[in-house]
Amino acid sequence: MARRYVVVGGGPAGVVAAETLRRQDATGSVTLVCGEPGPPYARMAIPYAMSGKIDEAGTWLRKEWDHYEALGIQLLHDRVAKVDPDARRVVLAGGGELPYDALLIATGSSPARPRIPGLDLPGVQSCWTLEDLRRIDPMLRPGRRVLLLGAGFVSCIILQSLVQRGAKVTVSCGSSGRMVRSMMDETAGGMIMRWCRAKGVEVLTAGRPTAIERREAGLRVTLDSGQSAEADLVIVGTGVRTNTAFLQGSGIAVEDGIVVDRYLRTSVDSIWAAGDVAQGFNCCTGLREVHAIQPTAVEHGRVAALNMSGTPTEFGGSLSMNTLETLGLISCSFGQWMGRQGGEQVRVVDQEHFRYLRLEFFDGRLVGANTVGMTNEIGIIRGLIQTRVRLGGWLDRLKRDPSRLAEAYVACAQGV
Template sequence: MHHLIIGAGPAGVRAAETLRKLDGQAKITLIDGEGEAPYSRMAIPYYLSGKIDEQGTWLHRPVDFYAENAIDLVPGRVASVDAGAKTVTLEDGRSLAYDKLLLASGARAVNPPVEGLDGDLVHHCWTIDDARRIAQLAHEGARVVLMGAGFIGSIILESLVARGADLTVVEIEDRMVPRMLDETAGSMLKRWCEKKGVKVLTSTRIGGVYEGGGELNIALSTGEAIKADLLVVAAGVTPNIECMHGTGVESRSGVVVNSRMETSLPDVWAAGDCAEGCDFSTGDLSTLAIQPVAVEQARVAAQNMAGIATEYHCALPMNVLETLGLITTSFGKHDGLQTGERATALDEEQWRYIRLEFHDGKLIGAQTAGHVNMIGCLRGLIQGRMPLGPWKDILLREPHRVAEAYVDLSRGVS
C-alpha cells in the first residue's frame, strides 16, 4: 500500500503521522513543494518578530521525525495527476505511482490587479522564504506598507512593528479583518493599532506601486502617495489545485470533498486549504483555510485512507488573532442570522468586546476582542449545538458570562 500525500504543511504532515500510526507497514510519501523542512505558517509571525528562530517554525522536531517514522519526504512540485493510472507527475518529470492519494497542497498568496507588485521590494508574507526576505528589508526604522488588513495582514502587523518598522496599513474595506470582525470590533482594532503608532488607512486602495531610487512610491486611491522601503502584500490566498486540472475532479474554488474527505475521484482525498468541504455555519461548501480545520480534516482523511470509516461533521470557522497585544477571536456564524438574536457588550475604555449570535435557543456564532479566558468554550457551545435553556436570556444581557454558562450546562447538575 502506498499513500501519497501532496503537500507538507500541517495537513499533509498530520495525515502522514496519522497513517503511520494506523498502519506500520504502508509506504508513505510526502511531497514537499517548498523544499523546506516542513514548517507551520502559523509560526511565521513569531519567526519574523524574533521570538523564535527558523527551527521554531518546524512542524515536528527533532529533524529525524520523518526518517524515524519512515515517511519519505520528496521535494518537488506536482505538475499533474493521472487518477486513472494512479500516478503523479512532478514538475521535474519524475513520476510516482500511488494506491491512495491525499491532496493537501494548501493555498498560495495572490496579488490583486495592481501595477508594480512584481518588484524586489514587494513581498507576500506566506512562505518561510517570504519571511526571510521581509526580515532583510523590514529593519529598524524602515518604512513598510502593509497591503491588506485581513487575518494574515493583521497577524504579521505585530511582527513588523516588533522589528521596529515604521508601518502603514492599507485596507480596501472600511475596517480591519472584515471577514472575521464586525464594524465595532474591526474599528476598535484599528483604533488600537493607531494608538500603538501604526497608521491604518481603511477604505483605501493601492492604485499602483512604482520603484525608483531604491524606494517605492505607492499611489493611493485617496490621491496621496507614500514612500516605502518595503511593501508587504497580504491580499488573500487561493487554493493550490492546478495539478488536478484535467482529472475531472469536482472543484469550485477548492477541490470538493464529502464528509469523509473523499473527492469525486476514486482513491483521492483532499484536506486543508485546498479542500472545499461543508461549512458548519452555513451548511454550504467553502474553503476555510484555517489551521484547526486543516489538521482535523487531515486526520479524518487519513483514517478513511487507512480503511477506518470516519465522518467529519463540517468545519467550524474560527480564528484567533493577536494584534499588538489585542486579542480577537471569531467563531461560527459570527455575523448571525436575520432570524436569530444577538447580544453585544462593548467596553471601549478596556478594549473589550463580545458579540454572541443565537438561533433556536443555541449559540451559532461569536466574536470577541480583549477576552482570553476559557475562550474555547465558544467552540464547545456552538459546535456542540448545546441548548442554552435559561442561560440564553442571561447571555442576552450578560454575554461575557459565556464560560459560566458552558460549565453549568456541561458540568452543573441542575
Template sequence: MSKQHHVIIGASAAGLAAVEAIRKVDKDCPITVVSKEPLPLYSRVGLTHFIAREVGYDGMRMRDDDYFDRMKVRGLMGVAALSVDPTARRIALSNGENVAYDNLLVTSGSHAVMPPIPGTNLQSIYTCITNVDAKRIDEAIAGANEVAVIGAGLIGIQVVDALIRRGCKTTVIEQMPHVMPAMADAVSAAMMEDELRKAGVTVRCGVRATELLGKDSHITGVKVEGGEVFPCQLLVMAAGVAPNVDFLNGTGVKMNRGLAVDACQRTSLDGIYAAGDVAETVDMFSGERVVNAIWPEALNQGRIAGLNMAGVATPYEGSMAMNVTSVLQTPVASIGAWNPQSGGRYQIREVRDDRRQTCRKLVFDGEQLVGAMLVGTFEDAGILHNMIRTRKTFTLKPDHLAPATVRWGTVLRAIHKAGRV
C-alpha cells in the first residue's frame, strides 16, 4: 500500500508545525511544501525586531536551510500555487508543475489590505508582512525625515515602536477611537498613547486617511478627514490583512472571513485542510466563528491539522485570542475573553495605577478565569494563560487572582491544599 502524499501550501508557523506533527506519526510518507516566498524560513514575529535593529537579517530565521532535508520534505520555495482541482486532487503551480495530493493543507497566510484611497500607487509605501517588506523599510528609513504609519493594531504599533528605536519622527493614524483596539480598552490604550506622545510620536485616532499626497511619484504626506496633512517620506500601511486564498477560486470551498474548518481543521472539500491566518475556527468561549490570525494559534492549528492528515484523530479545542507586545518597553498582553460585552454573565476585577501606568484586568465566568488584560507588568501572564486555555481554576478564587501577580508557588500550594481536603 502506497503512502499518502501530503502537500502543504505555506511555510510559516502553521505549515511547519504540520510538517513536524506528521513526521511524529510517519517518518517516511511523502511531504511537499509549496511556498511563494524563497528561503530562508523565517518568523514574521521577528520583522519589527529587525527594523528596530534588535536582530540581524538572520535573526528572523526560525529554521535553517537544511530543515527540509532533515525532515525528508520536498520544498518548492519561490513557487506559488495557481489553482486547485479538488476532484482530480491536483494543484497547478507557477513553475509549470501539476502536483497530485492525497491531503492538502492550506497555510498560505495573509496579505496586507490597501485601503481604497487615492495615492496608494506612490513610491515609498510599504506593508510589513514579509521579510522583504522589513528589509525595504529598513533601507528606506535613512532617506526619510518623517515616517507615517496607518493603522495602530498589533502590527502597526510594533512598527511604530521599531521606528521610535530608530530615531524616526513618527506619526500614527488609527481610524478607531484608540490605539490597539483589538487588545486594549480605552483607558489602557490612553496609557500607551501617553507614552507614545512623550516619545515624540504624533498620535491621531478616530480619523480616516482620505488621500496620500505625493511629488515626483514619491509620497510626501497623508491627508486625513478634516483636511489635516501629516508630512512623510515613508509610509507603512498596517490597515488590516486578508487571507491568501485566490488559488482556491472556483473550487466551491466554503469560505466566510476565512476557510471554514471543523474541529479537525478540515474544510468543506474532502482531503483539504486549513490552518493559521486563512482558517476560520470557533472561539472557545463565545462559540462564534473567528479568524484568529496570531502566531500561537497558527502553531496549534497546524499541529492539529498535521496529526489528522496523518491519521491521528485529534480535535482542536477552539481558538483563543492572545496578543502580547510592548510599547516603549511597557508590556501589554490580552488573553482570552478579556473584553466581554457589558450586561452579560461575566464579572470583571480590575486594578489600575495611573501613576505607574499599570493595569490588571481579569474577567471571570463565575469563579473560572476566562480573560485577562495586563499593562505594565505581566510576570504571571503564562500562569493566567494556562488557567484560561485549560479552563482550570487550580482552586484559586477571583479574590486570589485579581489583586496582584500570582506565582506558581501559590498555585502549587493551592493544589496541594485542595488535594488534602
C-alpha cells in the first residue's frame, strides 16, 4: 500500500523534506501542511524584502507557482491543532484530520512576547512573518522613529533594512546592555554597538521594557532603568520559543525544542522533527541544542525525510554559525565562541579599524571563533571547526600569529 507522509510546517525544513520524500518514494502521498497563507517562503529573506532589494515573490522558497503540484506534493493551508499518535492522525484547526504512516514536525519557532502592557497597541509589531512585514511596510517612511526592543541576531539584521529605508532607529538592548549577546562576546558586541552609534543609531544599554503607551507624540516605551523612548513604530525582538504547544498530550518529548536522536526521530514512533523546532545534535560537542539557522533546517529536513522513507541516514550534527551584516560591518560567530573550560584562546583586537578575531581551542582543535570586520577567514574557520582537524604544531603557531589561519588550514588538510 502507498505510504502516507505528512509534513507539518512549510518553512525550509518542511519543503526540503517534502521534496526529498517525493524523490525517495514515487508512489506515496506527500502532504505539506503550511500554517501561513501563500507559497512557502524563507524568513531569512524578509530583511531583503523590507529594504526593497527583492519583492515578496523573491522570498518564496521555490519560484514556480506550480512547483509543488508538479511534484505531486499536496499543499494544505491550515494549522495542525493536535497530534494523536495512537490513531496515527493529525487534527487540523480548520476541521478534519489527516492520517499518516510517517509524520514530520517542522513548525519552527515564534517570537516570545514579553508580558508588558501595551503590546497589542497599533504600531507595536514583531518581525517574523510576511504578514508582519506587510503591516510594518506602510509605516516605514524616511524619518519615522523605529524602536527595536531587543538587540539579538534577528533585530540586528532588521536594523540594517530599517536604516536603508530611512528610518531613525533606536535599539534597546534590554537588561544585559549588550548587542548580539548570544553570538558575540563583549568585545565584538561592543564594537558593533560603537559602529551603530557612529552610523547614527541610538543604542540604549540599560533596562528591560515595562510598559508601552500611546501618547500624543507617538508610542512611549518605559524601561525599568527609569529611561523611556518614543517611537512611531516599536518592533519587538525579545527572543523566540519553539512552536510545540500543539504537541501537548502527544507524548513527544520536548525540552528547549523537540528532542530528536541521530536519525531525527522523536521519542514517539513514526514521528520525526526537523529545523528550528528540533533539538538536534551539535557536530562539535555531541550535545543536543536548537540551532535556529536555515542551513541546519535544510539538512535536518533532508535527513529526516530519508529516514522516514526507509533509507537509514545518520545526521552528522550541525555547526552553530551566524553571519551578520550590521550597516556594512560583517561579524561572525562559530561553534563554541565563548570557549571551553580548560581550553586556550587567542584574540586580536583593532578597535580603531573595527576588526576583531577571537579563536578558541580545545584538545588541540579549533572549536569556536568570533570575527568582526574580517570576511576572508570565514570559510577557513568553518572548515577547521567542522572537520575537527587536529592542529598539531599549528596550534602554537596560530596562538602566536592568528593571521596564519589559511596556511594552517592547507597544512592540516595535507596532514603536514
